[in-house]
Amino acid sequence: MSAVRRMRTTGLAAACIALAVAGSAAAQDGGEVSRMANGKPDLSGVWWGGGDVGGPGFRVGGPGRGEGPPPATFTDLYQPSAAEHAAMLSDKDDPTLQCVSTAFGTLNVRMYDVGAVAQIVATPDLVVFLSETFHGYQLVPTDGRDHPPLPPARRGHAVGHWDGDTFVVEVENFTDDTWIWAEGRVSFHSDALRVVERYQRVDADTLVIDATVYDPEVLTEPWVVPTQTLEIAPFDMLFPLDCSGVETQELMDAAAELDE
Amino acid sequence: MTQTLKLASIAGLLSALLVGPAVAHHSFAAAYDTSPEGAITIEGTIVNVRLTNPHSFFFLDVEDENGAVVRWSFEAGTPSGMLRNGYSPEVIKEGDVVTISGFRAHDPSKPNGMLRELVTADGTVYGMFGPREGPVAR
Numbered sequence: 001m002s003a004v005r006r007m008r009t010t011g012l013a014a015a016c017i018a019l020a021v022a023g024s025a026a027a028q029d030g031g032e033v034s035r036m037a038n039g040k041p042d043l044s045g046v047w048w049g050g051g052d053v054g055g056p057g058f059r060v061g062g063p064g065r066g067e068g069p070p071p072a073t074f075t076d077l078y079q080p081s082a083a084e085h086a087a088m089l090s091d092k093d094d095p096t097l098q099c100v101s102t103a104f105g106t107l108n109v110r111m112y113d114v115g116a117v118a119q120i121v122a123t124p125d126l127v128v129f130l131s132e133t134f135h136g137y138q139l140v141p142t143d144g145r146d147h148p149p150l151p152p153a154r155r156g157h158a159v160g161h162w163d164g165d166t167f168v169v170e171v172e173n174f175t176d177d178t179w180i181w182a183e184g185r186v187s188f189h190s191d192a193l194r195v196v197e198r199y200q201r202v203d204a205d206t207l208v209i210d211a212t213v214y215d216p217e218v219l220t221e222p223w224v225v226p227t228q229t230l231e232i233a234p235f236d237m238l239f240p241l242d243c244s245g246v247e248t249q250e251l252m253d254a255a256a257e258l259d260e
Numbered sequence: 261m262t263q264t265l266k267l268a269s270i271a272g273l274l275s276a277l278l279v280g281p282a283v284a285h286h287s288f289a290a291a292y293d294t295s296p297e298g299a300i301t302i303e304g305t306i307v308n309v310r311l312t313n314p315h316s317f318f319f320l321d322v323e324d325e326n327g328a329v330v331r332w333s334f335e336a337g338t339p340s341g342m343l344r345n346g347y348s349p350e351v352i353k354e355g356d357v358v359t360i361s362g363f364r365a366h367d368p369s370k371p372n373g374m375l376r377e378l379v380t381a382d383g384t385v386y387g388m389f390g391p392r393e394g395p396v397a398r
Binding site: 051052053091092094096097099115116117132133182183184185235238239240241242243244247248250251252254255257258 | 287288289290291292312313314315317335337338339340341342343344345365366367370372388389390
């Protein structure tokens, strides 16, 4: 090995060590991650984007609203026929107007559903995701069982397993009557929808979520969701948030008539 | 006491108001005209504040151009978000004079709107989900 190449190699190794040390230090900034009886990280806690929407501290958990090109969205990947169908839909077709959950979630965080805060209750054999909206929940068994032979569900059916310290959730068996998001953002999907998520509690205060959304019936390729970084919230329980679907129905009906 | 109705497009406020969709259980755009033409500012007297799920509502009496009192309602954020942002039921009470900026219903004959900003008589500013400034409830 020449002196120059050796020097480059040494420099690269030093840089890698420095990065690893820096990363390790950063990972411990929020404190040590507690572990469950099976030795896996305990994901339990209330998680959010640092604040409630519009309140102090709130931030979006991932890229997309800052500078630079926005990352691809679910609907950017629609096949031509799906894009054609989407063009015929609008706000008034949003299933959440009828208090129906989303298939994924606002702010690109599935456990939020229609909201901006969620809670995880974790045990060695079962992880429970709780959404503040509509009393939503999802049970994720981690005991090795397969997806249950149940009818399709709006939030799908989930099973989980651990890949080292990363919690992997696979969700499938969705109905096709929901949208990926809410707030009138057209984002229908098919019943072939499948979601794979990876949760990492990188320190006591920080949860990093990566997700990939598959829907070969309507997408040209899987949608890689921008990485979401959530913070532990300074409270330990969600509030109940019911939905009647009627409080502004008269206004929405009037708006629909005006469109005709 | 009622206050004079002020209904106007406030072009200068739009850059502050149109900051993207609020996270909510439904699309506000389905019920309210969130275009620049739909922007309104109204001054009136609070008659009721409903901290109800999924969204809160502010009701106020407003005097129109003919001197008639019209009861308006403005839809705001989730009670959970408002309370965690530091709002409490004692903050805005019956009889308080407030100025609300937001967007009217698509049907302009209806005295309903979506709240984006509420200013009390002492100048305190609240957003859709409560105080604009202040500590997060802990």
